[in-house]
Amino acid sequence: MKERGILAVVSGFSGAGKGTIMKALLERYDNYALSISATTRKPREGEQHGREYFFVGEEEFEQMIAEDRLIEYARYVDHYYGTPKDYVMSQLEAGKDVILEIEIQGALKVKEKFPETLLVFVTPPSAEELKRRLVNRGTETAEVIEARMKRACEEAEQMDRYDYLLINDEVDLCTEKLHRLIQAQHGKMTLHGEFVSRMKQELKDISE
Numbered sequence: 001m002k003e004r005g006i007l008a009v010v011s012g013f014s015g016a017g018k019g020t021i022m023k024a025l026l027e028r029y030d031n032y033a034l035s036i037s038a039t040t041r042k043p044r045e046g047e048q049h050g051r052e053y054f055f056v057g058e059e060e061f062e063q064m065i066a067e068d069r070l071i072e073y074a075r076y077v078d079h080y081y082g083t084p085k086d087y088v089m090s091q092l093e094a095g096k097d098v099i100l101e102i103e104i105q106g107a108l109k110v111k112e113k114f115p116e117t118l119l120v121f122v123t124p125p126s127a128e129e130l131k132r133r134l135v136n137r138g139t140e141t142a143e144v145i146e147a148r149m150k151r152a153c154e155e156a157e158q159m160d161r162y163d164y165l166l167i168n169d170e171v172d173l174c175t176e177k178l179h180r181l182i183q184a185q186h187g188k189m190t191l192h193g194e195f196v197s198r199m200k201q202e203l204k205d206i207s208e
């Protein structure tokens with residue numbers, strides 16, 4: 001019996017190190033599929049269309065909304081970001097554990113639509129460390145860094161709506177913890193309705 005994959009959302013402040021953890025997770029295990037979002041922000045140096053994101057214009061993005069091709073979308077620091085539906089659904093059907101690396105508004109929308117979704121929040125050990133990582137990344141202007149720190153303040157207000165907290169002080173350890181969290185979900189009783197009914201029936205039949 002092919003088991004449907006787990007849908008997991010990983011969020012965290014910009015600069016929390018989510019990208020590094022995702023990369024490590026995908027390199028280490030082959031049961032994961034990472035959803036590639038569409039965004040209207042411009043590619044950063046080294047980013048490729050179809051790898052980090054599908055980089056699209058505002059008009060194209062709004063068309064995706066109108067055609068109901070996104071599971072969720074949100075605006076984040078002046079740009080649209082959204083999760084294409086087809087890929088996620090087909091990978092889950094194929095039994096892959098699908099990870100969405102998205103911000104908080106989107107995460108909560110996904111949880112509303114699919115209550116079994118696992119919500120994980122990744123954070124650096126302190127606010128000071130967060131700022132240091134954003135500055136050291138060197139890809140953003142001071143203005144954007146400031147906007148992202150401000151956004152982190154807002155997001156912190158909602159952190160406790162997630163199921164699990166992952167403090168990223170060591171990438172390898174954090175990757176392992178995330179892997180274990182997701183794999184543990186496969187055992188959830190609520191995901192095994194069919195098995196439970198069959199077992200109940202078989203037990204009745206056998207004891208008659």
Ligand code: 5GP
Pocket residue numbers: 011012013014037038041072073074076081082083084101102103104105106107
């Ligand atoms: P960045 O511009 O740093 O790549 O991403 C900015 C924020 O947008 C991050 O918190 C990232 O997780 C989030 N994000 C990326 N893709 C999506 C998406 O499809 N939907 C939502 N709601 N947020 C996304």
